[in-house]
Amino acid sequence: MAAAPSVDRHYASPGIAERILAALRAANGAAAPVNPETLAPIDHFHGRGVVATEELVVLLDPQPGERILDIGSGIGGPARWIAAKRGCHVTGVDLTAEFCDAARALNAATGMADRVTIIDGSALDLPVPDASFDRAYSQNVVMNIADKTRCYREAFRVLRPGGVLAMSNICAGEGGEIYFPVPWAATPTTSFLATPEETRADLAEAGFEIVSFRDTSDGLLPAIIRDRERVERDGLPPLGIHLIMGERIREMRINSARNAEDGRVRSIEALVRKPG
Ligand SMILES: C[S@@+](CC[C@H](N)C(=O)[O-])C[C@H]1O[C@@H](n2cnc3c(N)ncnc32)[C@H](O)[C@@H]1O
Structure with a gap:
């Protein structure tokens, strides 16, 4: 019997860093710097890329010297x-x-290996001690997770009292079942969308106080429609998420725009606190 498709096989391919570094050299020259800015067009695997990361940073407000956890860190951008x-x-x-x-x-x-540590592991069983982080964040990960309460309980466990979790992700809309493939799943087997209301309730059930909870769909829709138009008009850019996911990202992007236009998905941004 064939194995059921799994979340990690959806994302995995060999030689990702090599492909990215080669594309960076081809686009910017052999001596071009490799840093978070030059990697930004490839490094942020979620709608609106580094712009969305920067918005999450403002919400999370990490302070110098603090210990921060990224749940579902992707390629680390x-x-x-x-x-x-x-x-x-x-x-x-x-x-x-x-x-x-x-x-x-x-x-x-x-040159950032001393400032960013990567651990193989699951959000459902975080391989880190209790109360070991000041802040945590997660971007476009929980769509792959069926047991969301367990995921949020794990985040709660590893935060110190008073620590905060910032989240942004795609939720289910009222428009019906989504079109596949999408960037996080090729089929419904590994896609688990909760509504914004369910997300808020799951976070509260895990013990978090809700500091802020915002529907960001109105900002997302124009951005992903522009993205689809760009891909349809110009093709894939030299530096982009296709270096991670391959050419199939084109169809995934088109479906993301259709899902948003039809109200089949919504996007949210939340900040929640572990009581101090
Ligand atoms: C769409 S990518 C987003 C990556 C990253 N957060 C970013 O925004 O650039 C989703 C990521 O979630 C990870 N993921 C999915 N389910 C997970 C789980 N149960 N535990 C840890 N990571 C998970 C995937 O491996 C993938 O790297």
Whole structure:
């Protein structure tokens, strides 16, 4: 019997960091710097890329010297961005071994290996001690997780009292079942969208106080429609998420725009606190 498609196999491919570094050299020249800015068009695997990461940074407000956790850190772009901009240490945990390998290689290539640590592991069983982080964040990860309460309880466990979690992700809209494939899943087997209301309730059930909870769909829709128009008109750019996901990202992007236009998805941004 064929194995059920798994979340990490959806994302995985060999040689991700090598492809990215080769594309960066081809686009910017052999001696071009490798840093969070030059990697930004490739490094942030979520709608609106580094712009969305920067908005999350403002919400999270990490302070110099703090210990920050990235839950579902991908190839480490947001972690490097935050460590570089805010002078803190970021630990990333991710399920996809090939993404963790790429993140470590890019940490080394940017000279940031001492400021960003990557651990292979699951958000459902975080391989870090209780109360070991000041702040945590997660971007576009929980869409792959069925047991969201367990995921939020794990985040709660590893934060110190008074610590905060900032989250941004895609939620279910009222428009019906989504079109596949989308960037986080090829089929419904590994896609688990909660509504904004369910997300808020799950976070509260895990013990968090809700500091802020915002529907960001109105900002997302124009951005992903522009993105689809650009891809349809110009094709894929030299530097982009296709270096991670391959050409299939084109169809995934088109479906993301259709899902948003039809109200099949919404996007949210939340800040929640572990009571102090
Ligand atoms: C769309 S990517 C986002 C990556 C990163 N957060 C970013 O915004 O650049 C989703 C990531 O979630 C990770 N992921 C999915 N389920 C996970 C789980 N249960 N535990 C840890 N990571 C998970 C995937 O491996 C993938 O790296």
